[in-house]
Amino acid sequence: MKKSFGREYKKEFPFEEKYLPLSHGSYGAYPKALQPIIDQYRQRAEQHPDRWNRFEVRELIEDNLKRAATLLRCDPKDLVFDLNASTAANNILRSFPFEEGDKILCYQTAYVNCDKTLEFLQNYKKVELVRINLSYPIEDDDVIRLTREAIERENAKESGKIRLCMLDVITSVPGVCKPYKSLVKLLKEYDILSLVDGAHSLGHVELNLTELDPDFFFANCHKWLFTPRGCTVLYVAKRNQGFIHPTVINYAFQHHPDPTDGSTFKEEHLPGVVDVIPFLCVGPALDYRESIGGEEAICEYNHQLAVEGGKLVANMLGTQVMENSTKTLTANMVNIELPIPSTVKLSDYEITRFFMKKSIFEHNSILNVYKNNGKWWVRLCSQIYLELDDFRLAGEIIIKLLKELEQ
Numbered sequence: 001m002k003k004s005f006g007r008e009y010k011k012e013f014p015f016e017e018k019y020l021p022l023s024h025g026s027y028g029a030y031p032k033a034l035q036p037i038i039d040q041y042r043q044r045a046e047q048h049p050d051r052w053n054r055f056e057v058r059e060l061i062e063d064n065l066k067r068a069a070t071l072l073r074c075d076p077k078d079l080v081f082d083l084n085a086s087t088a089a090n091n092i093l094r095s096f097p098f099e100e101g102d103k104i105l106c107y108q109t110a111y112v113n114c115d116k117t118l119e120f121l122q123n124y125k126k127v128e129l130v131r132i133n134l135s136y137p138i139e140d141d142d143v144i145r146l147t148r149e150a151i152e153r154e155n156a157k158e159s160g161k162i163r164l165c166m167l168d169v170i171t172s173v174p175g176v177c178k179p180y181k182s183l184v185k186l187l188k189e190y191d192i193l194s195l196v197d198g199a200h201s202l203g204h205v206e207l208n209l210t211e212l213d214p215d216f217f218f219a220n221c222h223k224w225l226f227t228p229r230g231c232t233v234l235y236v237a238k239r240n241q242g243f244i245h246p247t248v249i250n251y252a253f254q255h256h257p258d259p260t261d262g263s264t265f266k267e268e269h270l271p272g273v274v275d276v277i278p279f280l281c282v283g284p285a286l287d288y289r290e291s292i293g294g295e296e297a298i299c300e301y302n303h304q305l306a307v308e309g310g311k312l313v314a315n316m317l318g319t320q321v322m323e324n325s326t327k328t329l330t331a332n333m334v335n336i337e338l339p340i341p342s343t344v345k346l347s348d349y350e351i352t353r354f355f356m357k358k359s360i361f362e363h364n365s366i367l368n369v370y371k372n373n374g375k376w377w378v379r380l381c382s383q384i385y386l387e388l389d390d391f392r393l394a395g396e397i398i399i400k401l402l403k404e405l406e407q
């Protein structure tokens, strides 16, 4: 019989015994079960670098893309690997042929590296950014309404056209789900391309790219899917593959005046001389996940734990979980309000650093604390190696740190 998810599973990961990992969404983690496979690949690579790099790697990469495509429900021909989500965002945004005056729609909750890439484009390609502010907790309908209003407002102006919108499946901070399916549909109505940041999505929520039909999509395997770090899948719809070239150009580059010409898409995205072993761990990570109960069981456990753990910590603090009336915000990350009095005279940066440093160095854990909509929150991630008592411990650490902060 399979063992139940919870602390027993912590031994399956290479964590220090006393470490309480409450921020899986930041850097992910992979199970020890993958280590012999990684070691074997490493040995093969080092024993004969020429055979490995010139002949063996490519087929293995394709095999693993096929495994990822099964989970994403897309054609593996539309999928390539990137080193991380920030690289994937750069590859799309920096190669897409924006014209001066084009507008890009985005949200103030975009992940900082992706947002900074947009800022770079403002100067480099002279595009205009149209940022939509979302005050959480927010209703899904309001996210859609605000997006539609922004589009209508911009379209009514004489200035350039909105070419693309960058949106998340699950935002980093706050750690909340976006109504991304409805948003992609809305963007299609207005002939706006969708760039979907799914960094947190794979191994976290069910995905179906065939149904969603985004223009661009990327997802980290090294966050919730349990591969080693440095593994992201990038999907480009066939209709756009001619547009997209990696930021680091290789021998296969060809300019394609026709955006539907994806003849070099796959080859241009071969990674060159980097460590590709994380890419080869998609299959093994999926096998491991299957062996412990499968995607549905993992996601169900994680979601339930996030909901119950969040409620428990909010009760301990006498505060609230960040949720809306239809309870669509929480997947496996839960955001809990922190009662930090205004008498605390530290800067916002100092408060965030206080929680981060104290939680790591004095409590052997990690508390991701941030300010949103004028209030302080902590983002806690559930995972199969945690249980409700770990959220209780998190609550106790938070209470101690709040007392220290007030002193």
Ligand SMILES: Cc1ncc(COP(=O)(O)O)c(C=O)c1O
Pocket: 025, 026, 083, 084, 085, 086, 087, 111, 113, 114, 168, 170, 171, 172, 197, 199, 200, 220, 232
């Ligand atoms: C929503 C989102 N997008 C992009 C990224 C960047 O991921 P990476 O570290 O793989 O570049 C993150 C990282 O946490 C994220 O949360």
